[in-house]
Amino acid sequence: MMNRRQLLGAGAAGGAALVSTGAWSKTANMGLPEAAVMDSPATQAPSAPATGAPYNPVVTLNGWTLPFRMNNGVKEFHLVAEPVERALADDMTAYLWGYNGQSIGPTIEAVEGDRVRVFVTNKLPEHTSVHWHGLILPSGMDGVGGLSHPGIPPGKTYVYEFDLVKSGTFMYHPHADEMVQMAMGMMGFFIVHPRDSAFMPVDRDFLIMLNAFDIDPGSYVPKIMTMTDFNLWTWNSRIFPSIDPLVVSKNDRVRVRVGNLTMTNHPIHMHGYDFEVTCTDGGWVRPEARWPEVTIDIPVGAMRAYEFDAVHVGDWAIHCHKSHHTMNAMGHDVPTFIGVDKSAVTRKIRLLQPEFMPMGSTGMAEMAEMSMPLPDNTVPMMAGWGPHGPLEMGGMFSVVKVREGISAGDYSDPGWYENPPGTQAWEWTGELPDFSRASGPGTDVPSSGSSARSSGHDGHSGHK
Known part of the structure; x- marks a missing residue:
C-alpha cells in the first residue's frame, strides 16, 4: 500500500504532446491517468494487479510500484519528472531529481x-526524455x-x-542532459513478467538499483561533474543502515535483480548461499547455461538477476565487495595515521579544543563506536548496530533475513x-597449540579437544 496518492487531475497538464510516430493510436484528448506520488522511503509491500494478466509482483527495496489503469486494453502509467x-x-x-516524488522512480510492472x-510530464527546469533501457520497441x-x-x-x-515483446528486467532513465539528470537521481526499473506465469516462478522477487552521489558533508545537492570519486554509494537511493532487509521465509525460492546505473562496476556478494545467475538485461539464461556464484559482478549499465532456495535460516550479509562502497561520506583526502602516536599532539590540541578525539592510529573501527560531531545533514562514515555490536558498515549493504514460517505477503523486519x-x-581461553613445533606438511597438529573454552560458553562439546 502507498502512503499517499496525489492526483494531478484528468487533463491537468493539458493535451498530451505526442511523440511523432504513426505506430500507435492518438491519445491527446484522453484524460491523463492519475500520477501517484510516494513520500515514504520505506519498502512498500507488493500488491497483485487488480486487472490484466496475473503475475507475482516484485518488491523494490525502499521503493514502490507505479499503479496503472486499463484503457481499451492498454495499460496506462503516468510518470512525472520533477525535483x-x-x-x-x-x-x-x-x-534530487526523480519521478513521482522519489528517487529512484517507481517501478513499472507489466x-x-x-x-x-x-x-511523461516534465516538471524539471530543463527538457528531458525517457529511455527504456533494454526494451525492444519502435525507434521513435x-x-x-x-x-x-x-x-x-x-x-x-x-x-x-509500445508493445512488450519480451519478458525480463529492464530500466528507465533520461537520455537528455544525461550526465546531469542521472547524477541527480533519475532512474527506475521496468519489469516485464512472463506471459506464462508458470515460467521461472519465484516466491519473493527483490529489486536493487545501484546508484551513487557526490554530496559534500552538510550540503544537499549532488555534484554533477564527478566521474569516479563518489562519496555516497546507494541502493535505490538509500544508504545503510537505512536500507531495509530482504525478508524471506525458509524454503522460499528467491530472486534478486540488481541493476547498475553508477559509473563503476559492483561485485555483489551474498553470505550463506551460493546462487544461480538466471537473467541479464538481455534476457533469461537457459538452464544449461546458468552458472553458480557467491559474488556476481554487475557492469555499468547492466542488470543481473540471481536465484536461490532459502534453506539456511539466519541473518546473512549482502553487499558490494568493493570495501569503500560499504562506507558513507567517504573523504578521499583523509591521511592514514595507523601506527602514529598522537598522544603529545592530542594534549596540545585539547588545550584549545577539549572535545578533540584522536582517531585512526589503530584503524578506523572506532569511528563506528563513537558519536562524533558532524555537520547537519551528514551521515557517519561507518554506522549500524547488530545484536553483537557495531557493524561498521554503510553504503551498499543490507541483510537477507531467512526465518521459519513467514507469511507469503509479510516483509516486515x-x-x-x-x-x-x-x-x-x-x-578461546584454553592453551594454544604450539604450532612452532611443526616441521613439515605431514606433522600432526596437537588436538585442541582437551583445551577449555571460555567459562561463558554453553558447554557443548562441539558445534556445526
Whole structure:
C-alpha cells in the first residue's frame, strides 16, 4: 500500500504532446491517468494487479510500484519528472531529481504481450526524455532526445506507447542532459513478467538499483561533474543502515535483480548461499547455461538477476565487495595515521579544543563506536548496530533475513536472528597449540579437544 496518492487531475497538464510516430493510436484528448506520488522511503509491500494478466509482483527495496489503469486494453502509467527530496538515510536528505516524488522512480510492472502507454510530464527546469533501457520497441519511442524525438520541454507531457515483446528486467532513465539528470537521481526499473506465469516462478522477487552521489558533508545537492570519486554509494537511493532487509521465509525460492546505473562496476556478494545467475538485461539464461556464484559482478549499465532456495535460516550479509562502497561520506583526502602516536599532539590540541578525539592510529573501527560531531545533514562514515555490536558498515549493504514460517505477503523486519547453542563463534581461553613445533606438511597438529573454552560458553562439546 502507498502512503499517499496525489492526483494531478484528468487533463491537468493539458493535451498530451505526442511523440511523432504513426505506430500507435492518438491519445491527446484522453484524460491523463492519475500520477501517484510516494513520500515514504520505506519498502512498500507488493500488491497483485487488480486487472490484466496475473503475475507475482516484485518488491523494490525502499521503493514502490507505479499503479496503472486499463484503457481499451492498454495499460496506462503516468510518470512525472520533477525535483524531489529523498531521505538517503534517517538523518540525511538530498535534493534530487526523480519521478513521482522519489528517487529512484517507481517501478513499472507489466506482462509480456501487454501494450503500454506511459505519459511523461516534465516538471524539471530543463527538457528531458525517457529511455527504456533494454526494451525492444519502435525507434521513435526509444527516448534519446534529439534522435528519437524532440526533448520534452518543461511543463509539457509526452506519450510513449509500445508493445512488450519480451519478458525480463529492464530500466528507465533520461537520455537528455544525461550526465546531469542521472547524477541527480533519475532512474527506475521496468519489469516485464512472463506471459506464462508458470515460467521461472519465484516466491519473493527483490529489486536493487545501484546508484551513487557526490554530496559534500552538510550540503544537499549532488555534484554533477564527478566521474569516479563518489562519496555516497546507494541502493535505490538509500544508504545503510537505512536500507531495509530482504525478508524471506525458509524454503522460499528467491530472486534478486540488481541493476547498475553508477559509473563503476559492483561485485555483489551474498553470505550463506551460493546462487544461480538466471537473467541479464538481455534476457533469461537457459538452464544449461546458468552458472553458480557467491559474488556476481554487475557492469555499468547492466542488470543481473540471481536465484536461490532459502534453506539456511539466519541473518546473512549482502553487499558490494568493493570495501569503500560499504562506507558513507567517504573523504578521499583523509591521511592514514595507523601506527602514529598522537598522544603529545592530542594534549596540545585539547588545550584549545577539549572535545578533540584522536582517531585512526589503530584503524578506523572506532569511528563506528563513537558519536562524533558532524555537520547537519551528514551521515557517519561507518554506522549500524547488530545484536553483537557495531557493524561498521554503510553504503551498499543490507541483510537477507531467512526465518521459519513467514507469511507469503509479510516483509516486515523479524529482528535479529538468535544463533542456536553451539552454532556461534566463541572466545578461546584454553592453551594454544604450539604450532612452532611443526616441521613439515605431514606433522600432526596437537588436538585442541582437551583445551577449555571460555567459562561463558554453553558447554557443548562441539558445534556445526
